[in-house]
Amino acid sequence: MTVRVRFAPSPTGMFHVGGARSALQNWIFAKQQGGVFVLRIEDTDAARNKPEWTEGILTALEWIGISRDSYEGPYFQSTNAGEHRAAAARLYESGRAYYCDCTREDVQARTGSQYQGYDGYHRDLGLAPGEGRALRFRTPDEGATVVVDLIRGEPTFENKLIEDFVIARGDGSPVFLLANVVDDMTMGITHVIRAEEHLPNTPKQQLLWEALGVKPPVWAHVPVVVNEKRQKLSKRRDKVALEAYREEGYLASAMRNYLMLLGWAPSGDREIVPWSVIEDEFRLDEVNPSPAFFDEKKLRAFNGEYIRALPVDEFIDACQPWLTGTGTIAPPPWQPEEYDAAAFAAVAPLAQTRIAVLSEIVPNVDFLFLASPLIDEAAWAKTMKDGSADLLDAAVAAFEALESWDAESLKSTLEAVGAERGLKLGKTQAPVRVAVTGRTVGLPLFESLEVLGRERALTRMRAARLRLV
Ligand code: GLU
Numbered sequence: 191m192t193v194r195v196r197f198a199p200s201p202t203g204m205f206h207v208g209g210a211r212s213a214l215q216n217w218i219f220a221k222q223q224g225g226v227f228v229l230r231i232e233d234t235d236a237a238r239n240k241p242e243w244t245e246g247i248l249t250a251l252e253w254i255g256i257s258r259d260s261y262e263g264p265y266f267q268s269t270n271a272g273e274h275r276a277a278a279a280r281l282y283e284s285g286r287a288y289y290c291d292c293t294r295e296d297v298q299a300r301t302g303s304q305y306q307g308y309d310g311y312h313r314d315l316g317l318a319p320g321e322g323r324a325l326r327f328r329t330p331d332e333g334a335t336v337v338v339d340l341i342r343g344e345p346t347f348e349n350k351l352i353e354d355f356v357i358a359r360g361d362g363s364p365v366f367l368l369a370n371v372v373d374d375m376t377m378g379i380t381h382v383i384r385a386e387e388h389l390p391n392t393p394k395q396q397l398l399w400e401a402l403g404v405k406p407p408v409w410a411h412v413p414v415v416v417n418e419k420r421q422k423l424s425k426r427r428d429k430v431a432l433e434a435y436r437e438e439g440y441l442a443s444a445m446r447n448y449l450m451l452l453g454w455a456p457s458g459d460r461e462i463v464p465w466s467v468i469e470d471e472f473r474l475d476e477v478n479p480s481p482a483f484f485d486e487k488k489l490r491a492f493n494g495e496y497i498r499a500l501p502v503d504e505f506i507d508a509c510q511p512w513l514t515g516t517g518t519i520a521p522p523p524w525q526p527e528e529y530d531a532a533a534f535a536a537v538a539p540l541a542q543t544r545i546a547v548l549s550e551i552v553p554n555v556d557f558l559f560l561a562s563p564l565i566d567e568a569a570w571a572k573t574m575k576d577g578s579a580d581l582l583d584a585a586v587a588a589f590e591a592l593e594s595w596d597a598e599s600l601k602s603t604l605e606a607v608g609a610e611r612g613l614k615l616g617k618t619q620a621p622v623r624v625a626v627t628g629r630t631v632g633l634p635l636f637e638s639l640e641v642l643g644r645e646r647a648l649t650r651m652r653a654a655r656l657r658l659v
Pocket of ligand 1: 199232384388
């Protein structure tokens with residue numbers, strides 16, 4: 191039997207990191223089993239679906255390494271509406287489902303309580319199909335439904351506690367529970383690997399498989415992803431869109447490595463490992479069923495390590511969207527013609543060790559590409575104290591006299607200027623740094639001065655000095 195898994199997102203919003211995690215787990219599992227990964231877009235909720243969300247899913251999958259030629263599909267659930275209706279009709283005809291026109295209030299009036307689920311009123315009343323009549327599945331009165339779940343063992347659900355649930359609405363349209371089962375069946379899915387949130391649906395869905403006469407799949411419900419307060423990640427509260435991480439400058443390689451650690455770890459206490467190791471070592475049945483903490487700080491640290499491990503030319507390439515404003519990433523504060531690839535290449539190795547996400551490249555190097563630096567006024571106020579004017583005068587004079595404009599000469603020259611005033615190098619360089627880069631922190635100062643060039647550096651120092659009059 192060929193293993194067939196599917197990833198079945200609904201295109202109702204930005205693509206969620208939890209979805210990306212489930213997709214990767216499905217994809218690796220299929221690969222390990224010599225099976226097939228199917229992508230199915232569950233687009234039946236016409237009011238909430240948008241084509242751009244579907245496009246976003248395909249692009250995001252591609253970005254984390256699930257390329258369009260490595261899967262079957264995408265299929266669209268909406269095109270299978272005929273099959274969904276036919277299955278509903280089969281269940282009705284075989285007596286496994288019946289029509290009901292009760293409202294919630296009707297049930298409440300009968301049971302005299304808060305709505306606790308449907309009471310089975312129409313089970314044996316033989317109501318004919320008709321407008322406004324929902325189709326309900328007749329759940330067994332006895333026994334239990336045992337879900338075979340690779341991660342959770344055998345969760346067992348008493349059938350008498352499962353209400354006769356709706357499978358098609360009053361307008362005849364099948365609900366998600368049924369459409370999802372019918373699609374899995376038609377597509378020959380053998381393993382349903384999906385988020386824990388769907389576990390409560392599973393006994394109902396398994397009953398539908400059985401009622402439709404097909405052996406149910408093996409299930410695997412991967413853990414819910416939570417924030418530091420142990421709340422389920424929510425798009426209203428947390429940063430959940432894979433796209434947002436991409437735009438901030440997370441590397442796909444770091445992201446997918448991190449996502450695979452949500453509930454699982456490679457051997458030997460390692461966390462940062464080549465993708466090939468994850469593909470070899472990942473075991474779906476080793477995934478921990480407890481909620482998985484999405485630790486943004488840890489992800490950031492991970493990303494920093496991945497950035498540092500890049501060959502420098504790849505780092506330079508990876509920074510381009512932020513430096514040249516190509517793609518969907520916000521444009522940098524300089525004009526495209528001011529960008530100087532050679533200047534960037536000269537400082538790139540210094541920047542590479544200092545940033546954790548690629549977008550941070552901009553504040554580190556903007557001084558090189560702007561006609562005058564963006565002055566951080568708080569940094570200016572903190573740094574430019576009594577003595578700064580004198581220091582800048584002396585530094586300008588000493589730098590003007592330099593024969594060779596290189597980092598080493600600049601350093602020893604400024605050191606001497608400071609020493610004459612009884613100042614350590616740190617204190618001496620602070621006003622120079624703010625004058626030239628506009629900030630108190632950044633790349634090593636003397637290398638920055640060297641790359642910026644004599645004229646521009648001196649002009650900025652003189653301008654800062656004038657501001658101190
Ligand atoms: N379309 C469902 C969702 O986005 C997935 C259902 C499933 O995986 O079975 O949550």
